Amino acid sequence: MMTQTIVIDPVTRVEGHAKITIHLDDSGQVKDARFHVTEFRGFERFCEGRPLWEMPGLTSRICGICPVSHLLASAKAGDAILAVGIPPAAEKLRRLMNLAQMLQSHALSFFHLSAPDLLLGMESDPAKRNIFALIAAEPELVRSGIRLRQFGQEIIEQLGGKKIHPSWAVPGGVRSALSGAGRDSILARIPEAQATVLHALDRFKRLLSHVKGEAQVFGNFTSLFLGLVGANGNWEHYGGHIRIADGAGNIIADHLDPSQYREFIGEAVEPWSYLKFPYYRPLGYPDGMYRVGPLARLNICTRMGTPLAGSELREFREQGNGAVNSSFYYHYARLIEMLASVEGIERLLDDPDLRSRSESEEEPLLRAHAGINQLSGVGVSEAPRGTLFHEYHVDENGLVKSVNLIIATGQNNLAMNRTIAQIARHYVRSPRITEGMLNRVEAGIRAFDPCLSCSTHAGGMMSLHVILLDSAGRVLDERRRG
Amino acid sequence: MAAKTLTIDGRLVSAQSEQTVLDAAREAGISIPTLCHLEGVSEVGACRMCLVEITGCPKLEPACVTRVVEGMDVRTGSDRLHEYRRMIVELLFAERNHVCAVCVANNHCELQDLAADLGIDHVRYDYLFPLLPVDISHERFGIDHNRCVLCTRCVRVCDEIEGAHTWDVAGRGGNARVITDLNQPWGTAQSCTSCGKCVQACPTGAIFRQGSTVGEMERDRSQLEFIVTARKKKQWIV
Ligand code: SF4
Numbered sequence: 001m002m003t004q005t006i007v008i009d010p011v012t013r014v015e016g017h018a019k020i021t022i023h024l025d026d027s028g029q030v031k032d033a034r035f036h037v038t039e040f041r042g043f044e045r046f047c048e049g050r051p052l053w054e055m056p057g058l059t060s061r062i063c064g065i066c067p068v069s070h071l072l073a074s075a076k077a078g079d080a081i082l083a084v085g086i087p088p089a090a091e092k093l094r095r096l097m098n099l100a101q102m103l104q105s106h107a108l109s110f111f112h113l114s115a116p117d118l119l120l121g122m123e124s125d126p127a128k129r130n131i132f133a134l135i136a137a138e139p140e141l142v143r144s145g146i147r148l149r150q151f152g153q154e155i156i157e158q159l160g161g162k163k164i165h166p167s168w169a170v171p172g173g174v175r176s177a178l179s180g181a182g183r184d185s186i187l188a189r190i191p192e193a194q195a196t197v198l199h200a201l202d203r204f205k206r207l208l209s210h211v212k213g214e215a216q217v218f219g220n221f222t223s224l225f226l227g228l229v230g231a232n233g234n235w236e237h238y239g240g241h242i243r244i245a246d247g248a249g250n251i252i253a254d255h256l257d258p259s260q261y262r263e264f265i266g267e268a269v270e271p272w273s274y275l276k277f278p279y280y281r282p283l284g285y286p287d288g289m290y291r292v293g294p295l296a297r298l299n300i301c302t303r304m305g306t307p308l309a310g311s312e313l314r315e316f317r318e319q320g321n322g323a324v325n326s327s328f329y330y331h332y333a334r335l336i337e338m339l340a341s342v343e344g345i346e347r348l349l350d351d352p353d354l355r356s357r358s359e360s361e362e363e364p365l366l367r368a369h370a371g372i373n374q375l376s377g378v379g380v381s382e383a384p385r386g387t388l389f390h391e392y393h394v395d396e397n398g399l400v401k402s403v404n405l406i407i408a409t410g411q412n413n414l415a416m417n418r419t420i421a422q423i424a425r426h427y428v429r430s431p432r433i434t435e436g437m438l439n440r441v442e443a444g445i446r447a448f449d450p451c452l453s454c455s456t457h458a459g460g461m462m463s464l465h466v467i468l469l470d471s472a473g474r475v476l477d478e479r480r481r482g
Numbered sequence: 483m484a485a486k487t488l489t490i491d492g493r494l495v496s497a498q499s500e501q502t503v504l505d506a507a508r509e510a511g512i513s514i515p516t517l518c519h520l521e522g523v524s525e526v527g528a529c530r531m532c533l534v535e536i537t538g539c540p541k542l543e544p545a546c547v548t549r550v551v552e553g554m555d556v557r558t559g560s561d562r563l564h565e566y567r568r569m570i571v572e573l574l575f576a577e578r579n580h581v582c583a584v585c586v587a588n589n590h591c592e593l594q595d596l597a598a599d600l601g602i603d604h605v606r607y608d609y610l611f612p613l614l615p616v617d618i619s620h621e622r623f624g625i626d627h628n629r630c631v632l633c634t635r636c637v638r639v640c641d642e643i644e645g646a647h648t649w650d651v652a653g654r655g656g657n658a659r660v661i662t663d664l665n666q667p668w669g670t671a672q673s674c675t676s677c678g679k680c681v682q683a684c685p686t687g688a689i690f691r692q693g694s695t696v697g698e699m700e701r702d703r704s705q706l707e708f709i710v711t712a713r714k715k716k717q718w719i720v
């Protein structure tokens with residue numbers, strides 16, 4: 001069969017170097033799309049031979065965008081190998097940091113990266129569709145969004161002492177507590193943070209009625225959703241168990257032990273991507289495709305567990321039938337998670353455990369000390385972008401023998417391809433590349449907020465390279481911009 | 483002990499005849515960078531960080547093993563010396579895998595401090611990236627050969643202060659490694675008393691306490707000096 005291929009390269013404002021190919025069949029219809037991840041940092045390899053205790057510090061460098069997520073999953077894998085229960089204050093402090101990370105990461109995704117598309121319109125001039133143009137158009141919204149992100153970063157800094165790459169969580173607990181002054185300064189900023197999220201939610205919901213049509217073709221398909229939920233089915237980000245729901249909102253698996261993930265998650269490889277393609281084993285590959293991240297977490301949980309986010313969830317669910325399937329609603333889910341994070345942070349700050357002291361000492365007990373008691377361990381937590389698995393095998397002294405990581409972007413890989421294919425199918429009308437199609441493909445990927453370990457390009461021109469190829473590999477159309 | 487008078491960086495300095503140029507300079511408040519030097523143990527002159535220029539002397543001399551001489555004229559800092567020191571530190575970085583950001587000794591490391599003092603922001607040589615082992619078989623301590631600069635401070639404290647001589651050096655040139663006992667895993671080294679002096683002595687993150695995470699390895703070298711002084715002055719014998 002004759003096929004044509006459109007290549008979009010690189011995707012801007014996505015955190016990494018990636019290439020997109022859109023494959024047309026001989027009638028010019030979109031057959032398939034692929035988001036190629038050609039960047040590979042080989043982290044799993046160079047952790048081998050290192051002491052277990054270095055793993056949180058090492059793996060938190062996997063990604064400059066979500067160091068905290070790797071830090072926590074790694075520390076949890078370490079806890080499992082030490083076979084210790086960590087002090088309650090340590091667990092709550094880790095939770096606090098994860099919520100702060102969720103907040104700052106989602107704020108970056110929404111306000112810096114996606115708001116220009118959402119609020120300025122996809123058809124607008126790309127040179128004028130960036131954070132700077134948005135600042136000119138909506139200075140208050142942008143300013144409050146920037147402050148919200150900075151608020152999350154401040155909490156991380158209060159805890160870890162350093163904005164990026166904190167090596168604060170360690171196997172067995174955490175290294176330091178939250179100071180009284182730190183707690184007070186976080187508490188003081190809660191009302192503003194909450195107002196910012198509520199305002200953004202309100203803006204987004206008003207926008208929804210205008211973009212409903214768009215949302216219909218924006219990665220709107222049924223798939224499984226996977227993530228952690230708490231013991232009572234509540235929205236969860238740090239502990240709990242794995243739940244899997246289908247595209248109609250039915251829970252198809254529940255109470256799965258995250259440390260036994262190999263029993264229910266398989267990992268396929270494709271020659272055209274360095275990312276692995278995880279799938280739900282019972283359904284096989286690629287039918288076992290599932291989505292993780294904000295949309296998945298909101299689809300699988302029974303309730304949010306906090307009042308404001310709880311009522312937003314009920315409203316959110318009206319967008320779907322059982323489950324909300326359009327990937328466009330990742331943005332919406334992200335906003336609700338920001339609200340849950342702010343509420344959760346406030347709740348944690350009031351928790352007496354955070355201030356629990358041991359009998360003789362000033363600081364609460366924070367760190368369990370132990371040697372190597374298990375030769376392998378799995379740590380699972382919810383990163384802003386989705387469920388993150390770290391699995392380590394060590395020798396009896398604690399030297400790492402092998403590492404397996406399953407990251408959110410890998411798990412969303414198949415869904416991203418389907419999203420791109422769907423968008424392209426809708427907007428590709430001829431063997432020419434239109435601005436509107438490009439913008440939407442890019443925005444479609446951005447809905448997943450993929451992290452590919454490179455830096456964000458929050459502002460400036462998009463630099464796109466688009467090539468349209470026919471089945472023989474001949475270039476039909478080629479466009480560069482930026 | 484006869485006193486000697488010499489000039490260091492244009493200043494007249496008096497020193498005792500047994501003293502080294504390094505001692506005399508430090509006593510006079512003139513700093514000379516060092517790496518293999520450690521208060522309380524013998525000098526080996528191995529790292530060459532402390533090289534100085536001496537008038538009338540065609541080659542550079544290591545200050546830590548050069549005795550003061552009457553009328554000596556020493557210069558401790560010149561463009562040439564700076565360039566050599568820089569080269570030495572860059573070569574140390576290129577030779578093994580010193581990744582400060584994830585190192586247990588980050589912010590408490592003499593190699594890192596030297597690099598900062600010398601203004602090193604990049605390394606001109608190709609990194610060798612050898613794949614060296616980490617030995618954490620000892621119950622309390624560990625050694626990461628990737629971060630060892632072969633200063634032999636561990637060897638000397640172990641031999642001269644503790645008297646155990648667990649540490650030694652095996653191999654030559656690029657293959658040189660510090661070893662415990664006859665190149666046995668540290669955890670099985672029978673001569674090791676687990677005193678921890680090598681942990682205090684090590685200038686980098688090479689020897690560390692088990693369980694240390696990034697930046698947690700702080701050392702207290704004054705403990706070593708304290709023991710040596712107390713022993714020399716027989717402070718423990720009443
Ligand atoms: S282990 Fe430390 S003290 Fe021993 S030679 Fe290497 S760098 Fe020096």
Ligand code: FES
Pocket residue numbers: 515516517518519526527528529530531532533544545546547
């Ligand atoms: S300090 Fe003098 S040679 Fe090392």
